[in-house]
Amino acid sequence: MSGHTSSPVGRSATGTDDVVMSLENVSVHFDEKQGFVDSLFNEPRRVKAVSDVSIDIPENDVLALVGESGCGKTTLGKTIIGVQRPTEGSVSYRGQDVWDAKDGVGDVTIPHGDIRKALQMIHQDPGAALNPNRKVLTSLEAPLERWDPEMSTEDRRARIFALLDRVGMEPPQDYAHRYPHQLSGGEQQRVALVRTLLMNPDVILADEAVSALDVSLRVETMDLLLELQTQFNTSFVFISHTLSNARYLAEKAGGRIGIMYLGEIVEIGPPDEVLNDPQHPYSKVLRWATADLDPNEQEMVDPPVRSIDIPDPVDPPSGCGFHTRCPEAREACKRSAPDLDAENAAPGARCVACHRTDPTHEYWNSEPLAGTEDTTTPDVGGDGR
Ligand SMILES: Nc1ncnc2c1ncn2[C@@H]1O[C@H](COP(=O)(O)OP(=O)(O)OP(=O)(O)O)[C@@H](O)[C@H]1O
Numbered sequence: 001m002s003g004h005t006s007s008p009v010g011r012s013a014t015g016t017d018d019v020v021m022s023l024e025n026v027s028v029h030f031d032e033k034q035g036f037v038d039s040l041f042n043e044p045r046r047v048k049a050v051s052d053v054s055i056d057i058p059e060n061d062v063l064a065l066v067g068e069s070g071c072g073k074t075t076l077g078k079t080i081i082g083v084q085r086p087t088e089g090s091v092s093y094r095g096q097d098v099w100d101a102k103d104g105v106g107d108v109t110i111p112h113g114d115i116r117k118a119l120q121m122i123h124q125d126p127g128a129a130l131n132p133n134r135k136v137l138t139s140l141e142a143p144l145e146r147w148d149p150e151m152s153t154e155d156r157r158a159r160i161f162a163l164l165d166r167v168g169m170e171p172p173q174d175y176a177h178r179y180p181h182q183l184s185g186g187e188q189q190r191v192a193l194v195r196t197l198l199m200n201p202d203v204i205l206a207d208e209a210v211s212a213l214d215v216s217l218r219v220e221t222m223d224l225l226l227e228l229q230t231q232f233n234t235s236f237v238f239i240s241h242t243l244s245n246a247r248y249l250a251e252k253a254g255g256r257i258g259i260m261y262l263g264e265i266v267e268i269g270p271p272d273e274v275l276n277d278p279q280h281p282y283s284k285v286l287r288w289a290t291a292d293l294d295p296n297e298q299e300m301v302d303p304p305v306r307s308i309d310i311p312d313p314v315d316p317p318s319g320c321g322f323h324t325r326c327p328e329a330r331e332a333c334k335r336s337a338p339d340l341d342a343e344n345a346a347p348g349a350r351c352v353a354c355h356r357t358d359p360t361h362e363y364w365n366s367e368p369l370a371g372t373e374d375t376t377t378p379d380v381g382g383d384g385r
Helices: 035-041 074-081 098-103 112-120 136-147 152-165 170-176 185-197 215-231 243-253 269-275 281-289 331-335
Strands: 019-031 046-058 064-068 088-093 119-122 203-207 233-239 256-261 266-269
Touching: 019 074, 035 281, 046 074, 046 088, 046 233, 064 074, 064 203, 064 243, 074 203, 074 215, 074 233, 098 112, 098 119, 112 119, 119 185, 136 152, 136 185, 152 170, 152 281, 185 215, 185 243, 215 233, 215 243, 233 243, 243 281, 256 269, 256 281, 266 269, 266 281, 281 331
Parallel strands: 064 233, 064 256, 119 203, 203 233
Antiparallel strands: 019 046, 019 088, 256 266
8 A cells, every 4th residue: 555645544523632643654664584694695575564554543442453463463553552663654642753752853742751651562471571570569560660750659559459459359469469470361461451551551552462361251351451441541452363352342342443464454444344244355354264253144165265375575465465365356456556545434434445445446447357256346335335
């Protein structure tokens, strides 16, 4: 999706004032690590992990990002919370460019320290994120001491105990004096959650935060995340491999699902629209792969793709990144990249990056690619649905 300036998806109905994070035309590229000998003879391969993504995260938003392994979910999530520096494009927190604040460039209105505090992350493996040699209380006190050195020990502890209590770790004084190995996986995850909430953040990135838990605990933890999201007015960016977890969270929170493919968001919108009536051919593949979303649905035998080979993110296909696998791809898809068409969409509406959503696009007059279905007429409206 390069070569155009796309407008961010996700502006809320009330305008831009309540937008917490704004990404504009963000790309993130990595140089692959090389061995010493390799580095003498070859240029490093550049992985295009995120390509030209524009998105807003308003206050109280829940965005669930899904897509197959390696499609760039974690990289985009980390870019949203200002942990990963973009190669191109801008990332702003309440109007302040995050990386200008970090580098002290220009007129910095929000110090980088405040931005870091406002953007937090819960890791996939909370056990690894907690110091095994420190009691829970010490692990929780450390960031509070760093961010708010004026706070008295008494106030600090009162806040920690109140939050431990809030996430169901009662009596909190007991849990506070345990070491991580004396906690279950679910309890460790709650401590990790408390650690982020102590900062009173605006946005929390939860990267596969429930995948390591038992199924029963997963639902309980997702419910807790949602309760806390409402109570603390925090926005959540939730990364998931599975559509069912993403759906659970986004549906309950009235949030959005963003489907990623090869570094791009290809479809985003309310979960019922994106999952019950997917418009992007790749969203249809994900839907197919998650048959349990609707047990009454007749099982489709073959995946709706021409090829199961995922392109190399070092050398992504020209035009639409999905054209090499799309059963509906045409010559036009090789030539030009569709954008999410957020410009014309209503706030919170579904947006799709596919030429087929535009009934006037040259796609309809171009030749189907070898092995594709010959669908000659537009089957979708031009309203981004
Ligand atoms: N620090 C890095 N250096 C080099 N390549 C990286 C780095 N981080 C990520 N990548 C590459 O960028 C691409 C996107 O990775 P990312 O972890 O964002 O995907 P993901 O969708 O979160 O994957 P998963 O679901 O497996 O965690 C992958 O090809 C990955 O190998």
